[in-house]
Amino acid sequence: APAGADYDVLVIGSGPGGYVCAIRAAQLGFRVACVEKRETLGGTCLNIGCIPSKALLQSSEEYHAAGHDFARHGIVIEKMSLDLARMQANKDEVVSANTKGVEFLFKKNNITWLKGFGKVTAPHTVEVDGKPVTAMHIVIAAGSDSAPLPGIETDEKRIVTSTGALALDEVPKSMLVVGAGVIGLELGSVWSRLGAKVTVVEFLDRIVPGVDSEIATAFQRVLTKQGLKFKLGHKVTKAQTKGKGVAVTIEKVAGDKAKGGEPETLEFDVVLVAIGRTAASKGMGLEEVGVALDPRGRVIVDEHFATNVPGLYAIGDVITGPMLAHKAEEEGVALAELLASQAGHVNYGAIPGIIYTWPEVATVGRTEDELKAEGVDYSVGKFPFTANGRARAMGCTEGFVKILADRKTDRLLGAHILGPDAGALIAELVTALEFGASAEDVARVCHAHPTLSEAVKEAALAVEGRAIHI
Ligand code: FAD
Ligand code: NAI
Numbered sequence: 001a002p003a004g005a006d007y008d009v010l011v012i013g014s015g016p017g018g019y020v021c022a023i024r025a026a027q028l029g030f031r032v033a034c035v036e037k038r039e040t041l042g043g044t045c046l047n048i049g050c051i052p053s054k055a056l057l058q059s060s061e062e063y064h065a066a067g068h069d070f071a072r073h074g075i076v077i078e079k080m081s082l083d084l085a086r087m088q089a090n091k092d093e094v095v096s097a098n099t100k101g102v103e104f105l106f107k108k109n110n111i112t113w114l115k116g117f118g119k120v121t122a123p124h125t126v127e128v129d130g131k132p133v134t135a136m137h138i139v140i141a142a143g144s145d146s147a148p149l150p151g152i153e154t155d156e157k158r159i160v161t162s163t164g165a166l167a168l169d170e171v172p173k174s175m176l177v178v179g180a181g182v183i184g185l186e187l188g189s190v191w192s193r194l195g196a197k198v199t200v201v202e203f204l205d206r207i208v209p210g211v212d213s214e215i216a217t218a219f220q221r222v223l224t225k226q227g228l229k230f231k232l233g234h235k236v237t238k239a240q241t242k243g244k245g246v247a248v249t250i251e252k253v254a255g256d257k258a259k260g261g262e263p264e265t266l267e268f269d270v271v272l273v274a275i276g277r278t279a280a281s282k283g284m285g286l287e288e289v290g291v292a293l294d295p296r297g298r299v300i301v302d303e304h305f306a307t308n309v310p311g312l313y314a315i316g317d318v319i320t321g322p323m324l325a326h327k328a329e330e331e332g333v334a335l336a337e338l339l340a341s342q343a344g345h346v347n348y349g350a351i352p353g354i355i356y357t358w359p360e361v362a363t364v365g366r367t368e369d370e371l372k373a374e375g376v377d378y379s380v381g382k383f384p385f386t387a388n389g390r391a392r393a394m395g396c397t398e399g400f401v402k403i404l405a406d407r408k409t410d411r412l413l414g415a416h417i418l419g420p421d422a423g424a425l426i427a428e429l430v431t432a433l434e435f436g437a438s439a440e441d442v443a444r445v446c447h448a449h450p451t452l453s454e455a456v457k458e459a460a461l462a463v464e465g466r467a468i469h470i
Contacts, residue, residue, distance in 0.1 A: 015043020017316025018141030021332030
């Protein structure tokens with residue numbers, strides 16, 4: 001490392017990976033700077049991802065509840081209307097409070113924010129808008145961008161990525177979502193609740209690939225009941241703005257025997273392209289200094305987040321693994337601790353994934369599909385929310401808790417929940433998995449009554465056929 005480097009740790013990117021790494025490194029006594037090209041800190045997550053999407057999910061959920069569920073409680077609203085501008089302004093306020101929060105944390109921890117575009121020009125040197133800065137350790141936390149759909153251009157007004165879909169100033173009458181993944185279903189739900197007719201086109205023959213298929217099937221049923229239409233096994237081959245809307249050509253994906261069926265052309269006010277995200281590793285000098293990338297453009301790192309170039313590390317969406325904020329954060333902490341010669345570590349087997357629709361989907365560990373494919377001998381415990389008193393009082397009895405345990409040892413292998421507040425409920429099972437608990441351990445813990453968490457206890461009891469309330 002160069003003697004007298006400007007900083008000990010220089011992080012490129014201030015998303016959940018980068019800013020958390022910077023804070024942990026500062027806590028450990030390093031002199032830290034973070035390069036960010038955006039006007040505000042917090043990366044994709046705080047500016048155009050997790051936070052604004054959750055603000056709109058919350059608002060649209062309240063709107064939908066006021067229009068559809070309040071009456072059941074005897075609350076009568078004579079005249080209700082939507083002020084979308086206020087809803088969007090609230091979202092902006094939430095985002096701004098969060099990004100300013102990171103700015104405050106940087107000041108508190110003496111982290112220098114180098115505003116500008118960072119380009120790696122030599123192993124220990126980054127040029128920020130052309131000005132060289134040196135550091136012992138450089139951390140690439142550049143995140144990811146929406147994957148483009150070949151041949152279809154986004155204008156962020158009518159043909160949009162998630163970024164445009166978070167900022168619409170009018171509720172579209174109709175919306176086509178391309179991709180039945182997390183973004184498509186969350187943002188599709190937002191606009192559907194606000195009044196749009198939403199159709200989802202998915203390449204595969206199922207929604208949310210990777211999620212336990214029993215949960216996914218039940219989830220699709222719930223979303224269909226809420227008004228979302230699904231075209232599985234279909235692809236979009238053309239989308240062109242036409243008048244005020246978009247003309248879209250949709251075709252069946254060709255199967256083994258059948259050729260793709262007759263293409264149909266439909267019109268929508270807005271098309272949301274949500275077919276995944278790609279690592280943002282290009283254009284920042286990585287290839288020039290010899291950093292190895294995989295075929296999907298992700299930075300290749302070893303188990304200590306080191307690239308093949310000494311002094312250069314990478315974390316978060318720009319490397320392999322689930323593209324999740326909390327995964328990036330764990331990696332940021334682990335890397336900072338490793339740089340301080342501590343034992344930083346991430347357990348990739350216990351990273352929860354949550355889809356913030358209503359009801360929510362929450363998963364951790366192995367799916368039943370994976371256990372079957374691997375020939376693992378497992379037991380299943382399930383408990384439906386219809387049998388949970390609190391869920392009944394809430395008027396949300398859709399879904400169930402599913403716990404998978406090793407048949408011989410009873411050790412927890414995975415947990416999957418479709419239901420109200422599933423995202424909060426899964427935390428207990430993440431902890432249990434992390435501690436190597438058995439289903440019996442979870443079943444023996446006292447759970448307060450009446451809470452949704454009793455469904456978790458009951459599912460754990462059900463692993464041995466001992467659930468009380470079913
Ligand atoms: P990012 O957050 O992408 O941050 C990277 C930052 O680096 C950016 O600000 C970028 O401007 C900056 N940068 C890149 N290159 C340079 C350069 N050369 N110079 C200077 N700056 C640079 N995850 C969840 O866990 N929960 C959710 O609910 C959730 N919701 C999401 C909703 C949407 C609509 C989207 C798009 C994503 C969502 N995600 C969610 C995913 C989550 O946002 C990402 O996993 C997370 O932001 C990754 O963090 P990161 O630090 O790796 O990168
Ligand atoms: P995704 O990977 O979740 O889903 C993409 C979907 O599009 C898949 O079902 C895929 O089969 C389908 N697809 C791919 N190409 C297609 C095509 N040509 N035509 C039709 N369908 C096609 O990706 P998504 O939803 O864009 O989200 C990106 C990332 O952001 C995810 O990896 C996710 O982890 C993260 N994210 C997380 C959230 C959360 O944690 N709640 C919320 C939003 C995003």
